[in-house]
Amino acid sequence: MKIVTNTLESIAQVQWFPIIGLIIFLILFVFLIIKVVKMEKNEVDVLSRMPLEEGDDVSFNNKKFEQ
Numbered sequence: 001m002k003i004v005t006n007t008l009e010s011i012a013q014v015q016w017f018p019i020i021g022l023i024i025f026l027i028l029f030v031f032l033i034i035k036v037v038k039m040e041k042n043e044v045d046v047l048s049r050m051p052l053e054e055g056d057d058v059s060f061n062n063k064k065f066e067q
Helices: 002-010 016-037 041-052
Strands: none
């Protein structure tokens, strides 16, 4: 673990990387929450029924999925 610590300490301004990563994550998280809250009811209904709609031909070419 000491080799990792020494390597990271030698990088200039390394203490800013976790802060920048956290800020990017929080911005994306808040954006997605706002987008979901502002979705219209009909759009939510369409998205919620998508996996259950009939007429979708789902075929697997992989034999491990065939029953």
